[in-house]
């Protein structure tokens with residue numbers, strides 16, 4: 001049984017334009033994802049594809065004008081609003097994308113110590129700082145006294161000292177220097193080896209492939225493919241979806257091929273047709289008529305009529 005299971009999740013925002021005119025925008029549509037204990041699932045997608053909203057839905061921290069449909073289960077039980085409040089910071093930890101989420105008025109060492117659930121808080125905090133290359137005196141600093149990369153290392157420390165069973169990390173590495181990025185990825189791998197389930201959100205496919213077991217490829221608010229990390233290989237022939245193949249071929253070591261597709265910004269999900277059809281060389285009439293469902297294919301998942 002997966003530790004976390006998200007099935008057919010949709011997130012719709014209601015906004016008031018002028019006066020009482022309401023506008024509804026569906027930003028996540030029919031999104032599915034599951035994570036086993038000890039497994040690292042990377043969520044990879046362009047900016048605006050809905051990665052952070054997925055994290056916020058799992059953590060129960062979507063804004064009030066968002067409505068959610070679909071099912072989420074954690075450890076076999078439905079993830080209701082009250083249950084997620086009990087689990088957050090205990091069995092489920094979160095590294096938010098924004099460093100603004102640190103408390104501006106509290107020294108960062110204390111913020112890390114407060115998150116410790118087992119063991120001596122001061123010792124656990126110092127071990128985390130040493131692991132992520134933060135000097136001991138950093139503990140007395142306030143968030144505004146830190147660089148972006150340092151603040152992110154504090155966020156990773158807070159999430160990882162909690163000893164949670166599920167770690168959701170939303171773009172944890174920007175602003176860190178390469179050695180610290182490597183150390184952070186190594187630490188995630190070590191947590192997974194100890195049984196932690198990890199959702200690693202990133203737009204960096206290379207970083208994802210360095211540690212992930214599975215890669216969920218997002219586009220315009222939905223999962224187009226769930227591949228095994230080992231499927232990203234050679235020309236990408238083992239990949240199931242043309243968009244994943246384009247992302248893979250666009251990496252520098254693969255010669256930046258087909259950048260037009262990989263660089264295209266996802267637009268909001270449209271009710272009809274495959275979200276990717278406009279950019280897809282395999283598209284036929286059927287793709288414009290109805291969005292394909294996510295289906296199992298070769299030990300992974302794909303949302304495409306034509307994938308074989």
Ligand SMILES: Nc1ncnc2c1ncn2[C@@H]1O[C@H](COP(=O)(O)OP(=O)(O)OP(=O)(O)O)[C@@H](O)[C@H]1O
Nearest residue numbers: 013027045046047048049050051052053054063203
């Ligand atoms: N409060 C909101 N109201 C309306 N639309 C929103 C709101 N928050 C996010 N969105 C929209 O939802 C879409 C997905 O946003 P999200 O932040 O999840 O993207 P992302 O994949 O995390 O992008 P990035 O890589 O830039 O962090 C975007 O198009 C965004 O404009």
Ligand code: NI
Nearest residue numbers: 051052053097
């Ligand atoms: Ni984001």
